[in-house]
Amino acid sequence: xxxxxxxxxxxxxxxxxxxxxxxxxxxxxxxxxxxxxxxxxxxxxxxxxxxxxxxxxxxxxxxxxxxxxxxxxxxxxxxxxxxxxxxxxxxxxxxxxxxxxxxxxxxxxxxxxxxxxxxxxxxxxxxxxxxxxx
Numbered sequence: 001x002x003x004x005x006x007x008x009x010x011x012x013x014x015x016x017x018x019x020x021x022x023x024x025x026x027x028x029x030x031x032x033x034x035x036x037x038x039x040x041x042x043x044x045x046x047x048x049x050x051x052x053x054x055x056x057x058x059x060x061x062x063x064x065x066x067x068x069x070x071x072x073x074x075x076x077x078x079x080x081x082x083x084x085x086x087x088x089x090x091x092x093x094x095x096x097x098x099x100x101x102x103x104x105x106x107x108x109x110x111x112x113x114x115x116x117x118x119x120x121x122x123x124x125x126x127x128x129x130x131x132x133x134x
Contacts, residue, residue, distance in 0.1 A: 006059055009052035010130060016044045017123055024116055035109045039096055042112045045119060046093040053079070056130065079129075080122060089115050 023038040050067045053074050057064055060077065064070040067090055075083040092108050092115075099105050 003059065006052070006055045006130070009048065009055050010127060013045070013048040013052045013123060014127070016041065016048050017119060020045050020112075020116065021120070024113060029109070032105075035105060038109060038112060039099070039105070042108075042115070043093055043096050046089060049119070049122075052126075056126065079126065082118065085115065085118055089119075 020038070020041040023034065023041050026034050026038075028034045050070060054064055054070050056079075057070065057073050057077070062073050062077070064073050068087070071080065071083065071086050071090065074080045075086070080086050088111070092111050095104065096108060099108065
């Protein structure tokens with residue numbers, strides 16, 4: 001995997017995290033458009049995390065083929081602190097493709113609020129680690 005692709009992945013992830021933060025900053029939780037947009041942005045962030053971590057692991061010589069393999073490998077090399085919350089994020093991301101009721105939508109939205117600090121701190125850790133190596 002090229003260093004250039006890894007850097008681009010980090011840039012894309014940073015932008016997606018900023019956009020998720022913007023959506024979470026809107027305090028209109030009863031507005032279904034805000035909730036739906038936040039969930040969509042969460043989907044983007046998780047997809048970009050999967051691709052970025054996979055690329056960064058490849059730079060370390062570690063091959064992964066699925067999001068769960070990537071999470072386990074990232075946890076093993078101490079890039080992720082809490083494997084359980086990351087597996088829950090992946091599970092919620094998978095559920096977002098099949099949300100048909102307001103209760104599940106609201107639960108995932110509430111979960112995203114608690115995930116955001118983890119997503120942000122992990123990004124900062126990766127950026128610091130990755131920048132130090134380039």
